[in-house]
Amino acid sequence: MHYNCLIVDDEEELSKMTAEYFQMFDITTAYVNSAEECYKFFEDNTVDLLLLDINLGNGSGFDVCKKIREEYQLPILFISARQGDDDVLIALSIGGDDYIRKPYSMAILLAKVKVNLKRVEQLKTAGQDSVKDTDNDDINESENEKLVLEPSTMSIILNGERISLKAKEFALIECLYKYKNTIVTKDKLFEEVWGDSFFSDGTLNVHIRKLREKLEENPNDPQIIKTVWGTGYILEL
Incomplete structure (x- = not known):
C-alpha cells in the first residue's frame, strides 16, 4: 500500500493525533512506534515522506535515517524534543531534510509536510514527462x-x-x-x-x-x- 506520510515515534498518542490531523487534509498517513516496525513497514508499503523522532525506545532515529537513506530517496523530517544544535546538525548531516522541535504546531508541521509532498509530486511528474520524451532532442539540448x-x-x-x-x-x-x-x-x-x-x-x-x-x-x-x-x-x- 502507498502512503503520503509515515510517522515513526514512540509517543503513540501524539503519532495517532498527528496522523488523524493529516488525514483531515487528505494526506494518507500511517504511524509506527519503533525502528523495527519502521523497517517492516517499508517491506510491504511505499511512502512519500518520513516524519522521524530521534528517541525510539531501544532504537535511534539517527540509525533509522542512515538505513533508510541507503535504499530510498524521500524527504525525512526529524521531529524531536531534543533542543540542542548538535542534534540538529547531526540530523541534517546524515540525510535529514528538516528538523522540527517538539512541541510542534500541527498547522506549521502540516505546512512543512505539504511543501515537501508538493515537491515529491513535481519530481514524479518530471520523471514521467522525461520518460515520455526520451526521444525528444529538446531534452538533450x-x-x-x-x-x-x-x-x-x-x-x-x-x-x-x-x-x-x-x-x-x-x-x-x-x-x-x-x-x-x-x-x-x-x-x-x-x-x-x-x-x-x-x-x-x-x-x-x-x-x-x-x-x-x-x-x-x-x-x-x-x-x-x-x-x-x-x-x-x-x-x-
Whole structure:
C-alpha cells in the first residue's frame, strides 16, 4: 500500500493525533512506534515522506535515517524534543531534510509536510514527462552544459558524471540553477526550498556544505556554489 506520510515515534498518542490531523487534509498517513516496525513497514508499503523522532525506545532515529537513506530517496523530517544544535546538525548531516522541535504546531508541521509532498509530486511528474520524451532532442539540448539536472532520478550530471542527491539537496541545487549566475538570497532559498523564510542559517549552511562535498573538487575553495557574504549564494556555470 502507498502512503503520503509515515510517522515513526514512540509517543503513540501524539503519532495517532498527528496522523488523524493529516488525514483531515487528505494526506494518507500511517504511524509506527519503533525502528523495527519502521523497517517492516517499508517491506510491504511505499511512502512519500518520513516524519522521524530521534528517541525510539531501544532504537535511534539517527540509525533509522542512515538505513533508510541507503535504499530510498524521500524527504525525512526529524521531529524531536531534543533542543540542542548538535542534534540538529547531526540530523541534517546524515540525510535529514528538516528538523522540527517538539512541541510542534500541527498547522506549521502540516505546512512543512505539504511543501515537501508538493515537491515529491513535481519530481514524479518530471520523471514521467522525461520518460515520455526520451526521444525528444529538446531534452538533450543542454548536454554540453557543465551541469544538467535530472529530476526523474533526483540527480545531476556534472562534467559527464552522474551524482545522486538527497531530496533537499536536489531542491536546493534546483533553486540555485533556476537563478544561475545571479545571486540568490538566503530568504529566497528558505522560501522556495523549505517553504518558510524563518529558518536558521545553520540549516542552510549544512545543506550547502553537503552539496559542495559532492560537486566541488575542493569544497573549501568552491568554484561552482559561491558564497556572497551577508547575502546568499550564486551558482556559477
